[in-house]
């Protein structure tokens with residue numbers, strides 16, 4: 069198909085997607101692809117969900133757009149109310165945006181403006197973690213942990229330093245328990261705050277479960293509790309980026325519920341619109357809102373489409389499905405079945421180092437040697453081969469290179485729709501196993 073799209077298709081041609089049906093995308097040749105990555109953890113309800121489609125249609129019939137400079141709308145207000153009611157304690161305010169990068173960008177600006185409003189103008193540093201992804205706009209890019217993504221755009225606009233992620237498979241020593249490991253890595257945050265000077269640090273940003281760069285890496289227990297304590301001790305805002313791991317993906321509506329903590333700012337997107345509409349949100353506390361309200365009274369941010377009524381209508385319908393009876397239990401149960409099936413099929417494989425994750429968010433890490441955990445030579449581009457093999461077999465998965473400090477290593481991320489059934493778990497695992505084996509030959 070001739071095309072003039074300027075984007076990721078610049079070099080290679082792609083199949084033409086025509087239709088979505090449950091967990092499958094169907095191309096113009098009638099070939100069916102199981103959406104094993106939910107389009108990068110977006111399509112949590114699968115394709116063609118009836119209640120979301122009806123909600124979108126109904127909204128379009130009533131009002132397609134009203135600029136938030138002039139109006140609020142019932143759907144946007146309802147969405148904000150629902151999110152506040154469902155969010156962890158301490159979240160009272162919602163700022164609706166159009167996607168993940170925008171939510172992260174807004175969160176960095178909100179942190180900066182908060183400290184200006186309360187008279188602490190020197191707080192401008194952000195601390196983030198290596199092997200994290202926070203988006204592709206310039207502020208979000210500065211926060212992201214992959215050096216190679218940032219390099220060509222340096223110097224970036226937000227002064228950001230990066231500390232270790234909590235990544236037990238590669239970081240935990242033999243002489244420490246998971247809890248000791250979690251505390252040790254969390255304490256790097258304190259060291260970094262002290263190194264920069266506490267009066268200059270405004271925020272620490274982290275993904276509760278790391279997605280794109282690392283393949284569903286969960287933190288050791290106690291890690292985030294200690295992070296929360298350190299942030300409180302030094303007056304640093306904690307931003308949790310749940311753009312990928314939030315909205316039920318881990319079996320909790322908010323991934324941080326598992327860690328028993330809350331944040332000063334939480335970013336969500338992807339699963340919030342479930343693919344039906346681009347939408348994201350930045351959630352924050354009354355304290356931060358009040359500082360702006362009592363100060364300049366105006367958050368210096370804003371895009372034309374924020375709070376878009378059709379997107380808000382879709383998100384309301386998505387949230388209703390996510391919070392309907394048993395949905396989060398289903399994510400937990402199907403997630404455990406997926407983990408078990410992956411372990412049975414791939415757990416003993418000489419080149420599979422780790423199979424991990426939470427809920428329907430799972431990562432499989434490939435290694436050259438299980439004992440040394442040495443990664444494959446990046447030049448082999450194993451992840452690209454796995455992706456192509458899987459595609460040929462009708463499976464969309466999300467393989468990435470760059471696991472270890474963003475330089476080497478390969479992993480596959482699975483983030484299937486929450487409606488995945490038992491036979492589809494078998495289909496995914498069998499096709500993925502074949503694809504990995506073919507790539508290793």
Ligand code: PMP
Pocket residue numbers: 108167168169170172201202203204275279280309310311312313337338
């Ligand atoms: N944060 C995280 C954790 C993400 O995974 C992503 C997207 N992969 C983003 C931010 C950026 O979201 P978007 O692509 O919607 O801008």
